[in-house]
Amino acid sequence: MFKTIIHGLEGGSGAVLLPREMLDSLNLQVGDEFQIIETDDGLILRPVRHDSRERQMNAARVVMDKYEAELRKLATVANG
Numbered sequence: 001m002f003k004t005i006i007h008g009l010e011g012g013s014g015a016v017l018l019p020r021e022m023l024d025s026l027n028l029q030v031g032d033e034f035q036i037i038e039t040d041d042g043l044i045l046r047p048v049r050h051d052s053r054e055r056q057m058n059a060a061r062v063v064m065d066k067y068e069a070e071l072r073k074l075a076t077v078a079n080g
Contacts, residue, residue, distance in 0.1 A: 002022045006014040023029070026047065033048040064071060 002019050004017055004064055006016055009015055034048045037044040
């Protein structure tokens, strides 16, 4: 079981922070979307799973952008 609190934001909105352990155990990342389902017993947070191929491609693009110079050097060395 995980516990957290609602943090106040400007304009009266609130933000729920999820513990790192929970994100890791559910394979979630910053920016993932959730459905919020209201029930008689409380709330259900359900991750919205997008196409895993799309998610992998987006992650690859982030890495390629971050390490562009290093990847170019590796490509030059690999091609002789």
